Amino acid sequence: MLKYFTDIFETVKTLLTGLGITWRHMLKIKKDNVTLQYPEERWPRPERNIGFDLSGYNVVRTKLNVDIDDCIGCLKCARACPVDCIKIETIKAENRGEDMPQIKHLGLTSNGTRKAMVITRFTIDMSECCYCNLCTYPCPEDCIYMVGGPNSEKHIIDYEYSEYDRRNLIYQFAKKISAEQKENLQKSLNKPKVPA
Amino acid sequence: MTIDLLMDNISGFLKVPALAFILAGLICGITLFLVIALNALIAVYAERKVSAFMQDRVGPMGQGVGLHAGKWGVLQTIADAIKLLSKEDTIPALADRKLFIIAPFVIFITAFLGLAAVPFNQHIQIIDINIGIFYILAVGSMGIVGLVMAGWASNNKWSLYGAMRSAAQIISYEIPAGLSIISAVMLAGTLNLQEIIHFQAGTIWGIFPNWIIFNNPFSFLAFFVFFISGIAETNRTPFDIPEAESELVAGFHTEYSGMRWAFFFLSEYANVLVVSALTVICFLGGWQSPFSGWLNSPAWGLFWFLSKVIILVFLMMWIRWTFPRLRVDQLMYVCWKVFIPLALLNIFGVGLWSLIAG
Amino acid sequence: MVLNIGPQHPSTHGVLRLKVRTDGEVVSEITPYLGYLHRCFEKHCENITYEQVIPYTDRCDYIASMNNNFGFVVAMEELMEIKVPERVEYIRVIMAELNRIASHLLALGTFGLDVGAFTPFLYMFRDRERILDMFEMVCGARLLYNYMWVGGLSHDIPSNFEQICSGFLDYFEPKILEYNELLRDNKIFVERTADVGVMPADVAVSYGVSGPNLRGSGVNWDVRRDESYSIYDRFEFEIPLGQGQVGSLGDCWDRYWVRISEISESIKIIRQALKGLPAGDIGQALPKKIRPPQGSIYRRTESPRGDLGYYIISDGKPKPFRLKMRSPAFASLSVLDEISRGWMISDVIAILGSLDIVLGEIDR
Numbered sequence: 001m002l003k004y005f006t007d008i009f010e011t012v013k014t015l016l017t018g019l020g021i022t023w024r025h026m027l028k029i030k031k032d033n034v035t036l037q038y039p040e041e042r043w044p045r046p047e048r049n050i051g052f053d054l055s056g057y058n059v060v061r062t063k064l065n066v067d068i069d070d071c072i073g074c075l076k077c078a079r080a081c082p083v084d085c086i087k088i089e090t091i092k093a094e095n096r097g098e099d100m101p102q103i104k105h106l107g108l109t110s111n112g113t114r115k116a117m118v119i120t121r122f123t124i125d126m127s128e129c130c131y132c133n134l135c136t137y138p139c140p141e142d143c144i145y146m147v148g149g150p151n152s153e154k155h156i157i158d159y160e161y162s163e164y165d166r167r168n169l170i171y172q173f174a175k176k177i178s179a180e181q182k183e184n185l186q187k188s189l190n191k192p193k194v195p196a
Numbered sequence: 197m198t199i200d201l202l203m204d205n206i207s208g209f210l211k212v213p214a215l216a217f218i219l220a221g222l223i224c225g226i227t228l229f230l231v232i233a234l235n236a237l238i239a240v241y242a243e244r245k246v247s248a249f250m251q252d253r254v255g256p257m258g259q260g261v262g263l264h265a266g267k268w269g270v271l272q273t274i275a276d277a278i279k280l281l282s283k284e285d286t287i288p289a290l291a292d293r294k295l296f297i298i299a300p301f302v303i304f305i306t307a308f309l310g311l312a313a314v315p316f317n318q319h320i321q322i323i324d325i326n327i328g329i330f331y332i333l334a335v336g337s338m339g340i341v342g343l344v345m346a347g348w349a350s351n352n353k354w355s356l357y358g359a360m361r362s363a364a365q366i367i368s369y370e371i372p373a374g375l376s377i378i379s380a381v382m383l384a385g386t387l388n389l390q391e392i393i394h395f396q397a398g399t400i401w402g403i404f405p406n407w408i409i410f411n412n413p414f415s416f417l418a419f420f421v422f423f424i425s426g427i428a429e430t431n432r433t434p435f436d437i438p439e440a441e442s443e444l445v446a447g448f449h450t451e452y453s454g455m456r457w458a459f460f461f462l463s464e465y466a467n468v469l470v471v472s473a474l475t476v477i478c479f480l481g482g483w484q485s486p487f488s489g490w491l492n493s494p495a496w497g498l499f500w501f502l503s504k505v506i507i508l509v510f511l512m513m514w515i516r517w518t519f520p521r522l523r524v525d526q527l528m529y530v531c532w533k534v535f536i537p538l539a540l541l542n543i544f545g546v547g548l549w550s551l552i553a554g
Numbered sequence: 555m556v557l558n559i560g561p562q563h564p565s566t567h568g569v570l571r572l573k574v575r576t577d578g579e580v581v582s583e584i585t586p587y588l589g590y591l592h593r594c595f596e597k598h599c600e601n602i603t604y605e606q607v608i609p610y611t612d613r614c615d616y617i618a619s620m621n622n623n624f625g626f627v628v629a630m631e632e633l634m635e636i637k638v639p640e641r642v643e644y645i646r647v648i649m650a651e652l653n654r655i656a657s658h659l660l661a662l663g664t665f666g667l668d669v670g671a672f673t674p675f676l677y678m679f680r681d682r683e684r685i686l687d688m689f690e691m692v693c694g695a696r697l698l699y700n701y702m703w704v705g706g707l708s709h710d711i712p713s714n715f716e717q718i719c720s721g722f723l724d725y726f727e728p729k730i731l732e733y734n735e736l737l738r739d740n741k742i743f744v745e746r747t748a749d750v751g752v753m754p755a756d757v758a759v760s761y762g763v764s765g766p767n768l769r770g771s772g773v774n775w776d777v778r779r780d781e782s783y784s785i786y787d788r789f790e791f792e793i794p795l796g797q798g799q800v801g802s803l804g805d806c807w808d809r810y811w812v813r814i815s816e817i818s819e820s821i822k823i824i825r826q827a828l829k830g831l832p833a834g835d836i837g838q839a840l841p842k843k844i845r846p847p848q849g850s851i852y853r854r855t856e857s858p859r860g861d862l863g864y865y866i867i868s869d870g871k872p873k874p875f876r877l878k879m880r881s882p883a884f885a886s887l888s889v890l891d892e893i894s895r896g897w898m899i900s901d902v903i904a905i906l907g908s909l910d911i912v913l914g915e916i917d918r
Contacts, residue, residue, distance in 0.1 A: 007741075010741055011741040014735075014739050014740050014741045015740065015741060015742070017735050017739065017740075018735065018736050021732060022673060034683070060690075060694045061694040061695045081606075082602055082606035082609055082610065130613075130698070131695060131698065132606075132608075132609035132698075132700040133694065133695075133700060134605060134700070146694070
């Protein structure tokens with residue numbers, strides 16, 4: 001019998017405590033509010049002070065981007081990808097490390113490496129990407145990276161690259177090469193080498 | 197503006213009494229419908245805002261350009277209503293079509309009828325009947341027919357569970373609600389709503405308003421018993437087991453969509469209004485001013501009445517967004533083992549009190 | 555009546571289907587049907603290299619990805635006999651414990667939601683969000699981190715991390731009191747959870763239940779202490795055990811209590827780890843190529859859901875020959891039928907919420 005009354009008392013007491021908490025939250029809404037009005041306000045990017053200056057250091061996982069002029073076509077990123085969303089096709093360049101203006105092939109990367117390959121296809125299907133960042137580490141030229149991060153004055157952060165069609169999420173990074181130019185490249189490669 | 201007054205006025209220029217009766221009824225009905233719709237519109241918005249503020253959110257907002265919901269999201273419920281109106285009306289293939297179609301209207305009509313007897317101030321009352329309390333309680337408990345209809349006709353196990361639970365719940369909670377309102381009726385000595393309010397005029401010791409809640413300690417308890425039973429009757433958390441979303445998906449209205457679902461919604465909020473109004477009338481002095489004799493004109497009466505109702509509706513929302521939900525058997529336990537004994541005790545106490553004090 | 559809960563239901567925590575045989579409201583039999591989220595994790599791992607397995611472990615228990623990474627790298631390091639730098643160990647412990655807090659917050663919040671309390675759920679998500687912000691600051695991702703690598707980490711923590719982390723802990727500690735007032739002490743919550751779904755210790759052990767669910771039944775077992783891995787033996791923390799304060803031992807309330815106390819213990823560990831965090835390079839022990847010697851290893855770690863075990867067989871190639879993951883939530887789900895017979899449908903939902911299952915891990 002006593003338990004019956006203590007139970008009722010307990011109930012009233014604990015329920016009033018609960019009501020008090022929600023009441024306090026309601027009065028302090030101006031201070032406590034955590035909602036962002038999305039299109040007008042953006043969520044703040046976490047302040048990350050990495051403590052040193054390193055251009056290759058990338059900690060934001062957003063959209064993959066490739067500086068195709070620096071790509072040497074080594075396929076390391078494609079091999080590192082767990083979901084195979086990077087597809088690269090290359091043709092051996094006839095003149096190693098020399099500029100080919102007709103297909104806008106620069107002979108050298110910005111690091112000074114000679115480019116032996118002409119990249120005819122470099123697509124990243126961002127609808128398949130799992131944002132694991134594994135492709136960015138093995139790149140010898142630091143040319144594939146996630147957009148954004150502390151190193152990115154040139155790369156604006158881009159979280160919301162939404163599209164109406166998923167085919168638009170397949171990004172082509174290789175420079176346009178016409179079929180004729182491609183054929184010429186392949187032909188020149190098959191040419192029997194003239195002994196010096 | 198009782199319906200009789202309106203009828204007299206109309207009969208003045210329209211000589212056919214039957215026609216005048218129909219016309220007066222129509223005017224009252226449409227007004228009431230608008231009141232219910234407006235109530236739902238405001239209450240849904242308020243519910244969203246209150247819940248949002250309690251949960252450190254801001255609720256519907258609209259700033260900037262584009263298709264936003266107005267400043268502070270005030271147009272949100274209107275947008276919702278338009279969405280519901282334009283939605284496809286789906287009826288499950290295996291549902292009992294006739295019952296499925298009528299059920300929302302049955303529930304709506306009961307809420308509608310209940311509101312007809314509520315006095316908003318000294319004059320605004322559609323119909324002033326001398327058994328007002330009895331009428332509202334009777335009509336309110338009719339709503340269960342619609343719920344069971346909806347649950348059964350949907351031919352869905354969740355709906356059936358919801359309907360069965362709500363049948364048990366609403367019928368059980370009728371008893372403490374009815375018993376605790378008897379305490380008020382005993383003090384006022386009448387079932388007429390206006391007369392109960394008139395009984396609460398004046399002050400106690402010149403300070404407190406002479407409301408029934410302050411009349412004696414037992415009627416103070418009766419107020420809480422009635423109000424909590426009222427929450428249970430309107431199926432709101434912590435007593436929302438018929439539509440418990442985490443258990444029964446949506447309970448009896450799982451299969452409803454579009455405008456039919458909106459009718460359930462309208463009637464839920466109309467029920468909230470009726471229960472709050474009844475509590476205000478029976479325990480908080482109806483349209484009486486809290487400062488006796490001051491600002492007691494009909495216009496102020498409407499203001500006092502509505503502000504009291506709004507406070508109670510807010511209390512309901514506050515409770516809803518704080519507590520977990522009870523289980524079916526615990527709900528029954530609270531009803532039969534706590535509230536009914538308490539309500540009986542209240543009747544006894546109030547009787548004793550009025551015998552000694554009066 | 556046979557009732558079909560799920561796969562689309564508000565409180566199945568993913569895509570779980572329960573076939574419930576009921577007598578009125580009382581449940582007489584439950585059959586869980588799994589596999590709606592099956593992604594062939596184990597078979598898939600045989601076709602990818604060890605580095606590429608780590609992002610897949612993220613996706614098993616997506617609520618506590620750091621702990622999954624942790625379990626895998628600990629097993630791999632033991633197989634390859636790598637000694638990782640001190641700093642890496644400390645950072646790993648901090649991250650794993652932060653993620654344990656985040657995971658428990660989600661578990662308790664949805665548990666509250668299952669019994670009908672909406673507000674604590676959002677409070678807990680608000681605080682979980684701050685932990686996720688810290689993870690984003692550290693590794694750039696909010697949910698699927700791929701942060702711990704075999705022999706190291708993908709990034710060092712930023713130089714202002716310690717300050718932000720301890721700031722968060724100071725903010726967070728008083729909030730636990732608030733959750734407790736809203737849920738633990740609330741009489742309606744107590745009524746809904748105390749004495750409900752009692753899991754006796756012998757049942758829990760025989761089903762292989764582990765983690766907070768096991769400790770809720772009063773069994774004193776925590777892999778962090780009893781089979782210490784990484785540097786957990788350096789920290790002082792207690793293992794909260796269910797005592798049946800309001801009901802009987804091993805009920806839903808005890809599981810709630812164990813989780814909320816574990817949050818406090820995790821805070822203790824993080825504070826100690828932040829204090830002892832040494833300086834140094836994190837990349838020293840990163841192997842050039844991950845090619846473990848022939849052999850096999852089974853290593854278990856304490857994830858927020860229990861003993862998370864990885865069994866790896868290596869044949870000396872860069873891809874695992876076989877990889878088996880022991881999922882703690884799977885065992886927790888198997889016990890559901892046993893402990894919820896005779897209770898009502900509402901209780902089944904509450905018990906399911908208290909067991910804290912993650913379907914991504916059960917189906918793998």
